[in-house]
Amino acid sequence: MTGPEPARTGVSTRVEAELERMIASLxxxxxxxxxxxxxxxxxxxxxxTALREAIGRLAARGKVEVRKxxxxxxxxxxxxxxxxxxxxxxxxxLARHRxxxxxxxxxxxxxxxxxxxxxxxxxxxxxxxxxxxxxxVMQADAVPADPLAEARNDAAFHLAIAEASENAVLRQVMSSxxxxxxxxxxxxxxxxxxxPQMAGVLYRQHLALYEAIAAGEPExxxxxxxxxxxxxxxxxxxxxxxxxxxxRAHAARAAGLTPESTKP
Numbered sequence: 566m567t568g569p570e571p572a573r574t575g576v577s578t579r580v581e582a583e584l585e586r587m588i589a590s591l592x593x594x595x596x597x598x599x600x601x602x603x604x605x606x607x608x609x610x611x612x613x614t615a616l617r618e619a620i621g622r623l624a625a626r627g628k629v630e631v632r633k634x635x636x637x638x639x640x641x642x643x644x645x646x647x648x649x650x651x652x653x654x655x656x657x658x659l660a661r662h663r664x665x666x667x668x669x670x671x672x673x674x675x676x677x678x679x680x681x682x683x684x685x686x687x688x689x690x691x692x693x694x695x696x697x698x699x700x701x702v703m704q705a706d707a708v709p710a711d712p713l714a715e716a717r718n719d720a721a722f723h724l725a726i727a728e729a730s731e732n733a734v735l736r737q738v739m740s741s742x743x744x745x746x747x748x749x750x751x752x753x754x755x756x757x758x759x760x761p762q763m764a765g766v767l768y769r770q771h772l773a774l775y776e777a778i779a780a781g782e783p784e785x786x787x788x789x790x791x792x793x794x795x796x797x798x799x800x801x802x803x804x805x806x807x808x809x810x811x812x813r814a815h816a817a818r819a820a821g822l823t824p825e826s827t828k829p
Contacts, residue, residue: 577618580611584623588638599629599636669742670798676739677723677794678787683730685778685786692729693779699725700775704768722771726778726790757800770796 584605593599600608606616620636623629630639684692699722703715727739757763770793777786817823 576611577615577622580609580616581619581622583609584619585628588628593638595638595640597638598634599638601635605636667798667802670794670801672742673723674791674794674798676735677726678790680723680727680730680732680735680739681774681778681786681790682783683732683735684726685781685783687731688729688778692725696722696725696729696775696778700771703771726774729778757797757804766796767793 584599587593588599599605602613602616605611606613609616611619620629620631624631624639627639630637684696688696699718703718703722724736724739727736730736757767770789774786774789774793777789814823
C-alpha cells in the first residue's frame with residue numbers, strides 16, 4: 566500500500582523541475598499555452614497522477630495557471646517574484662555571514678523612511694488603527710522572552726506602515742524581505758536587550774513614529790523612522806565591536822600573548 570508513494574513523489578518532483586526548465590528554455594511568456602496533459606505525460610514519461618501533483622506545486626508557486634482552456638504560464642505574482650529574486654538569494658548569505666545584517670539595515674533606512682513619509686500622507690483611519698494595533702502587540706510582549714516572536718511583532722509593525730504608504734511596489738519589496746527582516750530584527754533584539762531599559766527606549770521610538778503618522782506629519786514621520794533605525798544600527802555596531810574586542814582578548818590570552826595568561 567505504501568510502497569509506490571515515495572516513487573511517485575520522486576517522479577512528480579522530477580516532472581516539476583523539468584516543466585520549469587521547459588518554460589525557461591523555451592522562454593515562454595506569461596499566458597503562453599503548454600502542451601496538453603496527455604502530451605506532457607508522454608513527453609516526460611510520467612503518469613497523469615504524478616504530472617498533476619507537479620502541476621499543483623508549480624501552480625502554488627505561481628509558475629503556471631490551470632485554466633479551463635488548458636495549462637498556461639502564469640502571470641508573475643509580485644510577492645513571489647520579489648521573494649524569489651530578492652530575499653531567497655540573500656538568505657544563505659545572511660545565515661553564513663551575520664554582518665550582512667548591517668546591509669539589511671542600510672536598505673531599511675532607504676525604504677522605511679519613505680514608507681513612513683507616505684503613510685503620514687495617505688493612511689486612513691483603518692490603516693492607522695492597524696499600525697496602532699501592531700504597536701500595542703509589541704508593548705504587550707515587551708519582555709524579551711522570545712526573540713523570534715518579538716521579531717515578527719516588530720516586522721509586522723513596520724510592514725503595517727509600508728502598507729499604509731499605499732505604494733504597492735514598496736509594500737511588495739518590503740514584504741519580500743520579511744524573512745530577512747525577522748532574522749536581522751531577532752539578532753538585533755538579542756543584542757539590544759543586553760542593555761538595561763532598552764525595551765522602553767525602543768517602545769518610545771516606535772510610539773513617536775506612530776504618533777507622527779497618526780498626526781499626518783510626513784517629515785516628522787520620516788525623521789522618527791530614520792532616528793529609530795540609526796539608533797538601532799549604531800547600538801548594534803557598538804555591541805558588535807565590544808564582542809569582537811572581547812573575542813580578540815580571549816584569543817590573545819589563549820595564545821599566551823597577554824600577562825593574564827601567565828597567572829596560575
